[in-house]
Amino acid sequence: MSVIKLENVSKFYKSGEGVSVGMQKVSLEFNLGEFVAVVGESGSGKSTLLNVISGLDSYEDGELYIQDEETSHFLIKDWEKYRAKYIGFIFQSYNIIDSYTVYQNVMLALEIQNYPSQLRKARALELIDKVGLTSHKNHRAAKLSGGQKQRCVIARALAKDCPIIVADEPTGNLDSESGKQVINLLHEISKDKLVILVTHDYDQVQDIATRKIKMHDGEVVEDKTFKPNTLIEQKPEVTVNSMQFRTLMRFALRNILSMPKRFFFFMLLQIMIITTFSLIYSNLMSSARNETFEMGFGGNYNSYFNFSTDRISDNRMMVLRKDGSIMDASDYNHLNQFSDALYVYKNVTFMDNSYVSDMNYLNVEGRYIYNYSSKFDSIKTIQSAPQFLIGGSINNLDDHDIIVSNSFNDIEINDQIKMTSRQRITEFHIATFEPASESLPDRYTWPGFDYNMQYEAELTIYDSEGNYVNYYTYTNYVYVEELEQIFTNFEIDYITVDVIKTIYEEISFNVKGFYNDNLSGTIYFSDALLETNSYGYAMSVISSNSIAAERLFNQIDKSVYRVIYPRLNRDAVSQLFAPLNLIISLFYYVLVYFFGIFFYFILFSVMKNVMSSRKKDFAIFRSIGANESKLGMLVILEQLYLMFLSFIISMVIITVIRYYDFSTNFIMQQMTFTDYIILLITFTYLSTWLARRFNKKTFKLSVIENITESKEEGL
Structure with missing residues (x-):
């Protein structure tokens, strides 16, 4: 039984000028133990025959049998399985992964066939030594001479331990001495394998060839056997294991690190896109949440305990019992248990007293400057971001010391602010x-x-x-x-x-610093003024930001407590605008979507050129035996590695920006954990989408078409 059998097989190529013949009506049989030399003039069909036999290219007419199994019905995955089990390749153009070392090129074949992981390194070093490249095992293939590259490819072919070795002009680009070494290596491995070698110089192999096939104009014109084949009846037993996922992950990581310039360029581009998109997303989400019909909803005054709600900042709220009774330690402990409660002040009504009507601003000489209706907040709110303090200090403030917003631009540190209260x-x-x-x-x-x-x-x-x-x-x-x-x-x-x-009573406060809070007009009182031992009728609860305050508002039991938080206390009027709010929010979400598509269109345009330069590498992976599903996953993993690393770096960059820019810090504070998950999922999806686009284009072509196309694009 023959290993490979061709019956009237023909192959045609379509071109702009019509159809050309690659080979026609070729009938041949091949068996183990043969060293077959295929000769003929350029264009005679030698390489076409080799490509069809090895499954690198398809055929149109006739039938090709592999161990008596017809292949005319084979799909891409069937040819991939065939190449993985039976074929080792040696090409004239070397088809080596230039960015890999000799060791990595050989190891690649072992990984693809899932050679036992504990034996891979020893096997790779053994094969490298066999072809005489031990001293160059850690050299990148791009730095090797032609002969060294070819010997590396032979070691890679041997690593597959497959029954058939096909070699297309393996000595065509070598000097005579290097060519002789390659031929001797092929002869050595042909004892129990089928070696089919295409050559333009038959004299190099005439002493060792067991068979000669000559082609002309796509037809076999001569088929001579010189030595009997003792293994003709032997059937090769071949088993191939699928590459494991963890091996594939290492494979993907090695790929992106093997070309550092491309890796850093592509990562830099992704960092720019992810950082910019994340900042735009946070701005649009902040607008969607905060800037749609919230003007004055809920009123500015709460008659219950005389709270002036227009002075309650977005980071805090007032909490009191619904039954109007005095708060106690149990209430204090209950509010402190929430992780979003940054600090709980007992009996604090001073900042929100409805009779605190206005502030008079005086300089150190006592000259009146102007009055201003301010928002009041605790020093706790700004202690988490002290980098935005403009002069002065937020530590060790007395009860009449305050920090004021940078909107108070007509006063200086140590000036006084006088609060007028009406009782x-x-x-x-x-x-x-x-x-x-x-x-x-x-x-x-x-x-x-x-x-x-x-x-x-x-x-x-x-x-x-x-x-x-x-x-x-x-x-x-x-x-x-x-x-x-x-x-x-x-x-x-x-x-x-x-x-x-x-x-009417005036209380003087000393300005001890300015806070760059984006001109919010807020006055930050010290703990020394706000702290008290009595529980009182109400407590002021401080959160680190408005999003945390919103979570806290939703967690407090409204059946027991009344929570005064203007940001979420909406009256019936707000319900009238709910549909319009929804439409405006959807508008922001659509903007986010189009920004994402725009940025990733830029990324795709660049990636398309970068990935096109790798078509040859992927054709080599396929020729070695990697199937479409594994290589498709490989591309996806590469993109995900880049995306995850770029995402982490982008978040670090945004954190640095937040540290120095209050507006960015304020907006990013409103980002929830869900927002970050949405961003991560969005980038993951788009990265996967880019990889699948590349895969779809790559795998619709045969291996030879991929190699040919990559050569044309490289010219």
């Missing part, structure tokens, strides 16, 4: 007036008027049935004619006057 002292009823029923002076002043104390009068208006209509507010006095005008305008029966006595 109700008492409230009492003065009189009830009926229209024109009482004789009053032109201006009515409240009894006990004191110019050192400011008063406010609320004039409450009722209709003839005693129903509330409206009210007016006056300070210290009211003109009688104004009262009479109210009677006329509303046609009412009477007006009641209630007088409210108030005290």
Whole structure:
């Protein structure tokens, strides 16, 4: 039984000028133990015959048998299996992986056939020594001479331990001495194998060839056997194991590291794209979450315990019992158990007291500068990013020391800020007036008027049935004619006057530093002012950022506690805009998608050229026996290695940027763990997509077409 048998096999090539004949109606048989020399002029069909026999190229007519099995129905995966089991290749152009060392080239064949891992190194060194390259085992193939490259390829072919060795002009590019060494090596291994050698110089092999086949115009014109074949009836027993995944992972890592210039260039490009896209993504997600119809929803004032919610920052919230009872240690411990609760202040209502009306800013000389309605926060909020402190210090602050936003650009360190607070002292009823029923002076002043104390009068208006209509507010006095005008305008029966006595108090704070918080206008009070031992009716809970605060808000039991957090406390008006909010959010998500496609289109354009330069390498991998599925996974793993490494470096770069730029830090603080997972999944998908695009283009061609195309692109 012959190992290989051809019956009327023909091969044609299509070109722009028509169809050319590679070989036609060739019928031959080959057996183990033969050393077959195929000769003929250039273009006679020698290489075509070799490519068809080895499964590197397809055929159109006739039938090729492998151990009596027909191959006309073979698919790509069947030819891959055949090459892996039966064929070792030696080419005129060496077809060696130039970026690999001699040792790595030989080891490659052992890895692809899953040679026992504990024996691979010894086997590779044994074969390298056999071809006389031990002294060059760690040299890259690109640095070898022609003869050394060919001997390396022979060692790689021997590593497969396959029954058939095909050699296409193996000495064509060598000097006579190197050519003689290669022929002797082939003769040595032909004792129990089938060696088919295409040569333009038959004299080199005439002493050792057992058979000569001559071709002309694609046909066999001569087939002579010189020596009997004693192994003609022997059937080769060949088993090939599939490459393990962990071996494939090492294979992929070695590939990307074997060409450092290409590796660093491609990684640098990915780092630029991932970093830029991540920053754009974080900005768009911040806009989608924070900038859509949130203006004033929920109101600015909370009547319960007089909290002024417009002064509560995005990093904190007020927590109190729903039943209105005083908080205690159990409440304090409960709030402290949450990982997102950076700090819990007891009994803190000072920052949010509704009667803290405005701030007066004075310099060291006591000169008034301007007033400003500020947001108030704790020093804890900014202690995690002290690099944004502009002068001064955030450590060891006294109870009247503060850090202020960089929006306060008209004051300096050690200047003073005076807070004016308004407190109700008492409230009492003065009189009830009926229209024109009482004789009053032109201006009515409240009894006990004191110019050192400011008063406010609320004039409450009722209709003839005693129903509330409206009210007016006056300070210290009211003109009688104004009262009479109210009677006329509303046609009412009477007006009641209630007088409210108030005290205005100023508290001075010393500016100890400025914080670059993107001009937020926030004042950061010290722990010395905010810390207290009493629990009070409310506690202020600080989070590291708004996203952590949002998580904390959702974790607190709303059946027990009332949580005042303006960022998430929305009234019914916000529901009216929910559909529009959704549309705007979707718009941001679409922007993210198109930015991603744009950046990866750039990456694909570059990658296409880089990967095209590797077509020869992948053709060699396939010729050695690597199948489509393994090589496809290899390309994907290479891209994922690059992507994961680039992603990690990009996150480090963004962290450095965050350290020096408050805006980036503020935006990235709003990135959730889910956002990072989305980014990672997006980059993983796009990297896999790029690899699959390359695979689809590569594997639709035969090995010979890949090699030919890579040569043409290299010209």
